[in-house]
Amino acid sequence: MIESDEEMKVTGEANHGKEAILLCEKQSFDIVILDIRMPVMDGIEAAKVIHSRWPNTKILILTTFDDNQYVLESLKIGVSGYVLKTGDTESLLRSIRSALTGGLSIEDHVAAKVMPILLKQEENKQPDPTLTPRERDILKCIGEGLSNGEIAERLAISIGTVKNNTSQILNKLELRDRTQLAIYAIRHNLV
Amino acid sequence: MIESDEEMKVTGEANHGKEAILLCEKQSFDIVILDIRMPVMDGIEAAKVIHSRWPNTKILILTTFDDNQYVLESLKIGVSGYVLKTGDTESLLRSIRSALTGGLSIEDHVAAKVMPILLKQEENKQPDPTLTPRERDILKCIGEGLSNGEIAERLAISIGTVKNNTSQILNKLELRDRTQLAIYAIRHNLV
DNA sequence: ACATAATAGTTACTTTTGTCACCTTTCCTA
């Protein structure tokens, strides 16, 4: 399939992830195409290793499984594409070309499934205009799970001041305790 | 471009978002293709309205701007594609077909830019094997910002039990207080 | 039949948090 394109050449083939890594050690590849379910070492594992050891080698996942977990993990590793085997040759070649020029191709129906999950976190953004810079500092610390004592130490102020500030923030955001503040901080991408 | 495909027919054209909405009120469309920057009403606004009033009409963004903010907003609204005008006709037609069958096509270089932003939040996953189901329940509640009293009420157990459980969870996860538990819960996608 | 794990509970105690009232300094603006 791949060599039907004159510009491409298959310079190595492997039966599983471990073998693919061994091949990478011997020669340099522009792109590595991996299946996910393989004996000995699966594609996700192999992708992780290859991506960290040869950051310039692009990785394409070509598989029959559009399981959300697989897709998310692959994307997290930083693959350049997640293509399904159900697609046609032209589609695969397109993804390969795209990967080599810095693109990220995700099969449309896979993207449609996964995007809602990725967007779930990407909701409320506006940090909050009413907080003073100092209050925002403290809110961030709370979002990191620090105690009042630790915050006082980090910002070099007294515990009492931290408490006063915290009370202020709670009022302004209409929340009840530091746990809710931490949640707020995370959900608003302050930490 | 579009009618070069025999299966497709352009049944309406508009100069800006407001006009597009008026057209939608008069007739039903399978798919609406929107630019982003337009006079009177921009494509994002129009997409929002059209998507909420005619949920079955697919929306494709076709624009020259691959600004992250535009892309994220569009995806959040729930468009079926974000295609660049730099692409060829075939690419647009493919996206239209894909949209109509439930796919989501994002131009590869746009996806490559936007994905890291979306993944930032999507880190560590495994909830934790050592927790009992009940403990996980309580951890979830803490992650929602509930107090011990509220948790007791929701799960119909005593406050003392909630406290005992919380202590157990803190031990198992090697954390210090409920704020850190809430953070843990969110970061591990328990809430 | 016995041990274990999960669930639920009580009491007593310590520590953190959060609130309130009130004070000082600095800096900026009407």
Added chain:
DNA sequence: TAGGAAAGGTGACAAAAGTAACTATTATGT
């Protein structure tokens, strides 16, 4: 130049949160 907002502070107090030491019941697996 008076008033406000931001920053920092103190001390006292109430309310949660968290710990420790036990107890009891119900499954489940060996």
